[in-house]
Amino acid sequence: MTIALLGTGLLGRAIAERLQSIGHSVTVYNRTASKTRPLQDCGIAVATRPEQAIAQADCVILMLADAAAIRAVLLTPSSLAVLRGKTVIQMGTIAQEESLTLQAEIEQVGGLYCEAPVLGSLTEAKAGTLFVMVGGTEDQFSQWLPLFRALSREPRLVGPVGKAAILKLALNQLIAAEISAFALSLGLVQRAGIPVDTFMAILRESALFAPTFEKKLPRLLTRDYQHPNFSTHHLMKDVELFLKEAAGYGLITSTVEGIRPVLEQTIALGLGEADYASIYETVNPKT
Numbered sequence: 260m261t262i263a264l265l266g267t268g269l270l271g272r273a274i275a276e277r278l279q280s281i282g283h284s285v286t287v288y289n290r291t292a293s294k295t296r297p298l299q300d301c302g303i304a305v306a307t308r309p310e311q312a313i314a315q316a317d318c319v320i321l322m323l324a325d326a327a328a329i330r331a332v333l334l335t336p337s338s339l340a341v342l343r344g345k346t347v348i349q350m351g352t353i354a355q356e357e358s359l360t361l362q363a364e365i366e367q368v369g370g371l372y373c374e375a376p377v378l379g380s381l382t383e384a385k386a387g388t389l390f391v392m393v394g395g396t397e398d399q400f401s402q403w404l405p406l407f408r409a410l411s412r413e414p415r416l417v418g419p420v421g422k423a424a425i426l427k428l429a430l431n432q433l434i435a436a437e438i439s440a441f442a443l444s445l446g447l448v449q450r451a452g453i454p455v456d457t458f459m460a461i462l463r464e465s466a467l468f469a470p471t472f473e474k475k476l477p478r479l480l481t482r483d484y485q486h487p488n489f490s491t492h493h494l495m496k497d498v499e500l501f502l503k504e505a506a507g508y509g510l511i512t513s514t515v516e517g518i519r520p521v522l523e524q525t526i527a528l529g530l531g532e533a534d535y536a537s538i539y540e541t542v543n544p545k546t
């Protein structure tokens with residue numbers, strides 16, 4: 260399969276490497292060209308313009324930050340001019356409404372569109388063990404199943420375009436809720452001088468445990484948030500998207516609203532590009 264992948268940030272780069280490693284022909288485009296150099300070194304083709312990558316591809320994967328980035332890269336006259344007959348598979352985290360608008364604009368120029376947001380991060384992308392949630396038709400799901408299977412053990416068709424976007428936000432709300440709850444409890448344990456090992460031993464054996472606690476613990480204990488898997492900026496974006504989506508369905512969102520200022524303060528500390536575990540600096544500032 261010949262794939263154009265637009266956006267080689269943290270996850271885009273890992274997905275490009277995975278697809279290339281299992282034999283697909285991948286051409287990438289990234290706004291900041293220097294970020295594509297490691298991919299070029301492992302034999303992945305690099306386009307200097309999005310339309311160059313799109314023109315030669317069977318499908319176009321979007322792994323861009325948000326709807327504004329998608330607009331800047333894909334919804335330009337030069338990219339739209341080469342979209343006829345191409346399928347765009349949107350894999351970033353955006354809102355239902357944004358996904359539906361994108362679908363309409365792509366279909367207007369004769370392109371095809373489905374969404375396939377993912378849960379999991381760099382390790383899972385490289386191993387092909389992401390959770391891939393597809394929003395589209397059954398035919399599209401069958402047509403692109405080999406691609407989805409390259410990234411996921413069990414890709415799932417969620418429903419029409421928009422439904423997978425909502426499901427992804429429902430899952431990401433849990434990332435925000437779990438890290439903020441864990442950071443707060445760990446902060447109390449540390450400040451009260453209770454051994455962290457005792458706290459973790461009980462937590463691990465209890466029904467309260469979530470594997471993400473174990474995964475993030477070393478970062479919180481060392482306060483080292485470099486080499487992020489997922490940035491504070493993107494978690495903030497997803498909290499905002501979730502709040503809008505949930506409010507639209509008449510849900511009471513006060514719990515998530517409480518996490519918003521914590522993320523804002525963390526970003527104000529200069530930790531927007533750091534791993535989102537850095538909210539610990541806001542929850543439990545260094546004394």
Ligand SMILES: NC(=O)c1ccc[n+]([C@@H]2O[C@H](COP(=O)([O-])OP(=O)(O)OC[C@H]3O[C@@H](n4cnc5c(N)ncnc54)[C@H](OP(=O)(O)O)[C@@H]3O)[C@@H](O)[C@H]2O)c1
Binds near residue numbers: 269289322324
């Ligand atoms: N990282 C994860 O674990 C993970 C997991 C699941 C879903 N996601 C979602 O996947 C998407 C990508 O995540 P990521 O972690 O790879 O993000 P990232 O490292 O911040 O990469 C973002 C990408 O978008 C591009 N971009 C941003 N603004 C742009 C603009 N105005 N014009 C053109 N290009 C622009 C960046 O280009 P430059 O390099 O030029 O800045 C980069 O290629 C996000 O929606 C995120 O929420 C991430």
